[in-house]
Amino acid sequence: MSNPINYDPNTPLITESFDEWQENFIQNFMQLANAFAVDHVALDAVSENGNHTNVHLVEQENPQQTGISEISAYVKQVPGQTDQLFMRLPGNGTEFQYSNYQIYTVDNLNFFTFIPGGLIVYFGIFNYAVAPGQGSKKQLRFNPPIVKNIIAVNFTSLLPVVGAGVFYSELTKDKDTNIIPGIVINAVNNQYYMVIANVV
Amino acid sequence: MSSYNSNIPTSSQYMLESLPQIRANFQAIDSVFSENHESLNSNLQGMHSVLNFKSQGSDPTTSATQTSLYTKTISSNTVLFYAPNSSQTPIQMTYPAITTGTNNATPPVYLLTQQTFLPGPFVFYSGIIVGATQGQTITLTPSSTLLYVGLMIKDWKPGTQGPLTFVTACATNLSTNTFKVQFTNGLPVQNVSYIAIGI
Numbered sequence: 001m002s003n004p005i006n007y008d009p010n011t012p013l014i015t016e017s018f019d020e021w022q023e024n025f026i027q028n029f030m031q032l033a034n035a036f037a038v039d040h041v042a043l044d045a046v047s048e049n050g051n052h053t054n055v056h057l058v059e060q061e062n063p064q065q066t067g068i069s070e071i072s073a074y075v076k077q078v079p080g081q082t083d084q085l086f087m088r089l090p091g092n093g094t095e096f097q098y099s100n101y102q103i104y105t106v107d108n109l110n111f112f113t114f115i116p117g118g119l120i121v122y123f124g125i126f127n128y129a130v131a132p133g134q135g136s137k138k139q140l141r142f143n144p145p146i147v148k149n150i151i152a153v154n155f156t157s158l159l160p161v162v163g164a165g166v167f168y169s170e171l172t173k174d175k176d177t178n179i180i181p182g183i184v185i186n187a188v189n190n191q192y193y194m195v196i197a198n199v200v
Numbered sequence: 201m202s203s204y205n206s207n208i209p210t211s212s213q214y215m216l217e218s219l220p221q222i223r224a225n226f227q228a229i230d231s232v233f234s235e236n237h238e239s240l241n242s243n244l245q246g247m248h249s250v251l252n253f254k255s256q257g258s259d260p261t262t263s264a265t266q267t268s269l270y271t272k273t274i275s276s277n278t279v280l281f282y283a284p285n286s287s288q289t290p291i292q293m294t295y296p297a298i299t300t301g302t303n304n305a306t307p308p309v310y311l312l313t314q315q316t317f318l319p320g321p322f323v324f325y326s327g328i329i330v331g332a333t334q335g336q337t338i339t340l341t342p343s344s345t346l347l348y349v350g351l352m353i354k355d356w357k358p359g360t361q362g363p364l365t366f367v368t369a370c371a372t373n374l375s376t377n378t379f380k381v382q383f384t385n386g387l388p389v390q391n392v393s394y395i396a397i398g399i
Contacts, residue, residue: 007240009230012219021222028226031240035233038246051266056247058238069255069278071271071294087294090278096298096316115324117300117316149310152326152393154350167356168393186356194350196326196395198301198310 007031059083063095073098078118078200080146087116101146101199110143118200120147125158126191140168140193141182149198150183155191166191204228259283259290269293279321292321297342315342318397322347325396328354332369332381332392343377344398351381352393371396 011024033043039056041048057075064072066088075083078097085099100114110124122142129138155166166187183195204225209218230240236252238244253271255278260268268283277296284291295317302308313327323344332338340346349371369392371379381392 007226007230009227009240010223011226012223014216014219018215021219025222032229032233035237035240035245039248040246048266055251056244057251058244058247058249060249064250064252066252067254069271069273070252071278071280072250072252073280074250087280089294089296089298094298096300115316115318116294117298117314119300119314119316151310151314152328152352152395153354154352154393154395156350167353194395196314198314200301 007035057085063088063092066090066092081200097200101144112142112144115196118198119151120197120199122195122197123193126155126185126187126193128187128190137184137186139182139184140195142195142197145182146199147197148200151196151198153183153196154194155185155187156193158190158192204232253280259287262287282319291319293319295321295323313340315340321399323398325394325398327394329381329392329394331389333389334381334383336381337373337378338371338381338394340377340396340398345376346374346379346396346398348395348397349374349379350395353383354391354393357388357390 007028008024011028012021016024036043039052039054041051041053043049057073060074060076062076063086064074066072068091070090072088074086076086078084081101084097086095087098088095096116097118098116100118100120109127110122112120112122114120126140153168155168157166166185168183168185185191205221208221208225233240236248236250238247238249251269253269255271255273257272259272259281260270260283262268262283262285264286267285269280270283271278271280272290273279274292279292279296280294281290282293298316299311300314300316302310311327312330313325315326316324318324323342325340329336329338351369351371353369369381369383369390371394372382373380377398379396383390
């Protein structure tokens, strides 16, 4: 990062000599070039001047304004998460969280990703093996356990077993964290699953 | 509008004429630079505070080592696009509508049906149909052409079939943004969870 010293927008002054103007000009041009070089191809680059090399988005407190034909992108902190990318639709329209929880700790059967709107998608294979005394029910737990509301669930049998259907119920809520770490399903064999959930 | 003048100073001017023009240019640069960027002289100068994308009339050209984010108007809506390198086919990244999360009630309640989008562009629907009946027509909003609908029975209520008989629900008669709910026979009213994708 450049060292912001002094860009002076109020130079030159009539009381200054031309020598002083020149010093101020050099300082301003240097500072401008340094600042411009952050995230952008430098002013004095051989080619592609003005293009972006990277886009650091500095955390914002509030939704950003959008004109009638504009979309804005920015980052805000999400409670319980880190900074996340937000967007806002044209004309100061709907603001939505684009990115989501990024700490991936999944095994080779269970995965998750995010979709815009503060939603998370859990998917993978549910290995159905009921312990003695559990009847036909088993809980499918989600990792990371950050679900606040399950919107929809879909299961598909891995094998064409007779009676291989599945249904789910009884959302289970952790009494301490007030989050829903899993659901109870009834099945007769292993299932592919997909769960859509709110996490904010 | 910026007062920046890229044609000063001129060789015919006295220095005292150039002085206010040069200062106005430095002030204009200071002001314009702070649009979308952390301002000059700040510790984070040059980084971005926000990216406001003005709608473009056409897709940008990208070289082998460039990609591009930009907005374009599609059917009167401004949407965000990602242009891969070498001017490959751009990908639409946003959709003009999104409805997720909670309602405006106090306390807020999560919406029973929600809609978002996937790059492509695809409209992504999910939710619960409370008390779905055999053959019921379901209409999803916003309108699209449905490509995929998956149904799942929630809180199963046994019908004429025994409690150990597993039952299924499926979507038939897909037509634009509507479909019909079909159960295996003998089922009473069921709550049905759905995941659907349209374009």
